[in-house]
Amino acid sequence: MGVTAARGFRAAGIAAGIKASGAPDLALVVNDGPSLAAAGVFTSNRVKAAPVHWSQQVLKGGSVSAVVLNSGGANACTGPEGFQDTHATAEKVADVLGLNAAEVAVASTGLIGVRLPMDKLLPGVEQAAAALSADGGEQAAVAIKTTDTVHKTAVVQGSGWTVGGMAKGAGMLAPGLATMLVVLTTDAVVEAPELDAVLRGATRVTFDRADSDGCMSTNDTVILMASGASEIVPDADEFAAAVTEVCASLARQLIADAEGASKDIRIDVVGAATEDEAVDVARTIARNNLLKCAIHGEDPNWGRVLAAIGTTDAAFEPDRLDVAINGVWVCRNGSVGEDRELVSMKDRDVVITADLHAGTAAASVWTNDLTADYVHENSAYSS
Amino acid sequence: MGVTAARGFRAAGIAAGIKASGAPDLALVVNDGPSLAAAGVFTSNRVKAAPVHWSQQVLKGGSVSAVVLNSGGANACTGPEGFQDTHATAEKVADVLGLNAAEVAVASTGLIGVRLPMDKLLPGVEQAAAALSADGGEQAAVAIKTTDTVHKTAVVQGSGWTVGGMAKGAGMLAPGLATMLVVLTTDAVVEAPELDAVLRGATRVTFDRADSDGCMSTNDTVILMASGASEIVPDADEFAAAVTEVCASLARQLIADAEGASKDIRIDVVGAATEDEAVDVARTIARNNLLKCAIHGEDPNWGRVLAAIGTTDAAFEPDRLDVAINGVWVCRNGSVGEDRELVSMKDRDVVITADLHAGTAAASVWTNDLTADYVHENSAYSS
Secondary structure (H helix, E strand, O other), X not given: OHHHOOOOEEEEEEOOOOOOOOOOXXXXXXXXXXXXXXXXXXXXXOOOOHHHHHHHHHXXXXXXXXXXXXXXXXXXXXXXXHHHHHHHHHHHHHHHHOOOHHHEEEEEEOOOOOOOOHHHHHHHHHHHHXXXXXXXXHHHHHHOOOOOOOOEEEEEEOOOOEEEEEEEOOOOOOOOOOOOEEEEEEOOOOOHHHHHHHHHHHHHOOHHHEOXXXXXXXXXXXXXXEOOOOOOOOOHHHHHHHHHHHHHHHHHHHXXXXXXXXXXXXXXXXXXXXXXXHHHHHHHHHOOHXXXXXXXXXXXXHHHHHHHHOOOOOOOOHHHOEEEXXXXXXXXXXXXXXXXHHOOXXXXXXXXXXXXXXXXXXXXXXXXXXXXXXXXXXXXXXX | OHHHOOOOEEEEEEOOOOOOOOOOOEEEEEEOOOOOEEEEEEOOOOOOOHHHHHHHHHHHOOEOOEEEEEOOEOOOOOHHHHHHHHHHHHHHHHHHHOOOHHHEEEEEEOOOOOOOOHHHHHHHHHHHHHHOEOOOHHHHHHHOOOOOOOOEEEEEEOOXXXXXXXXXXXXXXXXXOOOOEEEEEEOOOOOHHHHHHHHHHHHHOOXXXXXXXXXXXXXXXXXXXXXXXXXXXXXXXXXXXXXHHHHHHHHHHHHHOOOOOOOEEEEEEEEEOOHHHHHHHHHHHHOOHHHHHHHHOOOOXXXXXXXXXXXXXXXXXXXXXXXXXXXXXXXXXXXXXXOHHHOOOOOOEEEXXXXXXXXXXXXXXXXXXXXXXXXXXXXXXXX
């Protein structure tokens, strides 16, 4: 059900003709209230798409009545005209549904540097509005796919309330949020400032730690809306845990569907002096192309892990580093450890653990291997 | 002729049996003087191989009488025993040639985390010493190859003196020096402190700006030796220019032979506020896997250039960025510029120009595309 699992929301996903393939490409999620409280987190890329600029303004008000999302075009690097297209899209949604355009968020995904076909998108908004339903969450999730092979939804039940969500993303997956659009909904009664704090806390340890290919998008958007339809004010910790769990589920689904990937890799850095240093080391390992190739070849090449760690500024002594691959400590004290022949890498899941022996902080980053299929998919994307 | 083009040097390259393939794997370069002045630059990776630790100590003295280099094993992450192996290698060279071991530099390249077969390497030193000759530069260059498909040498003639050199490197090519071993020789009369300044100036704008895959090695070494055999004290500017030209030639040869590459890409960043920011932006573009895949697919995907620039802290306004690919300004003012259909990408050489419109500084970084062959070569390296 995704975004329609929580009460107070309707959604739809339709084919507006933005994609040449004729696949679904326009999604609409509407919050019927009684509350319109919302929070958003956006890409930290300084080159931001027009819908990101627009939605950041909308979220400053703390209220969102609808989110309209399109695949088939990112509307990034499209100049003032692109921003006008986003504005016109929000106005159209407001017009059709009787809402205030300043409370309509917009999100787009697809190729950068191409204007959206507004002659198809605007009629599509009418079509989507007509298709809105309380069980439209799946169709909405399908309509935001680009190179995704599957649509992604998640739901967690709280004590009388629900958190649900949908996500898209398969490439350009890196921190400061991945190339991904995420809409989260809840029927809990939560005000905008608390939603904002909960959302930032959840994305910091979930989407921000998914790093498939080190490439940060211009369009990343995560929006959380609370309808209050359950009339229940949740326990703060339980609510934060539920939002984090939905985000973690969606983040794992993104990594599992990353372009061309054959391995899902979790990098656990332990024994770090600070959490920030643990994240930095884990991310540096996650972005090392040589290591990502080695894992694709099921080669427990721990030397490439050490070579990556050595490029960071984190606190550690090279001759105290330990590295395990799938539980086998193949590197001890910066040198040869257990027999690498003991490492089994046949499964899709791979866990690399690096112990810096510099403190007690830890963090995990999720990534993928680098494959010929990734190269193929991304050398042909716009052609 | 490479390292033996300058007077006062002998070299050899032989097969010691370190490589299972039986290919040449041990090189020796001897400076017969009268001067032993030398300078060295090493990897900035904090995880350094044993020979790097050793040679850094040797170069502190400013004198090098010989450099012994092996392929077939990096002797990195091999603990105290690995350092003893490097020490024993230098002692063996000193013993056979009647030199001081504290003036014998050692360099190694190959797989990380594996001890060198000293029972083959030490007899190999005797064999190489016996093969030393004043025209052994080519054989030495051949013996340091790993995944290199060709050996690399360069020579520049000065006013009565010569600068020559050899290099190896094909992968793990990134800043703070590439995975590469380089030996440069000159018969000019130059003292160690000036050699050091000239070498740092030359590597800063050549090897340090080659970034094939963003992966920094544990073993990078560049050593410059001056025999003084020409008895000519060179003009300082002419000498610096000659060393820089040899380094630039070898750096271009490294990029041209990078693992699996089908395109050689130069990233020119102009209009930057500072040279450091120009280098940072150029390097960030050079490391973007999605862009590297697009170029492999001959797709002038300028959106990925902007997405990469947006992740940097350099001074620029997103709506003033201009980007050209092979001379066609496909992005103007952060938006669509000239028709991308005008861009021809059939040639191996590709030039991407980014104008930040934030100042007058500029810098270039050389890189490659990302290919299925790169993935294949690096998923099979240690197996």
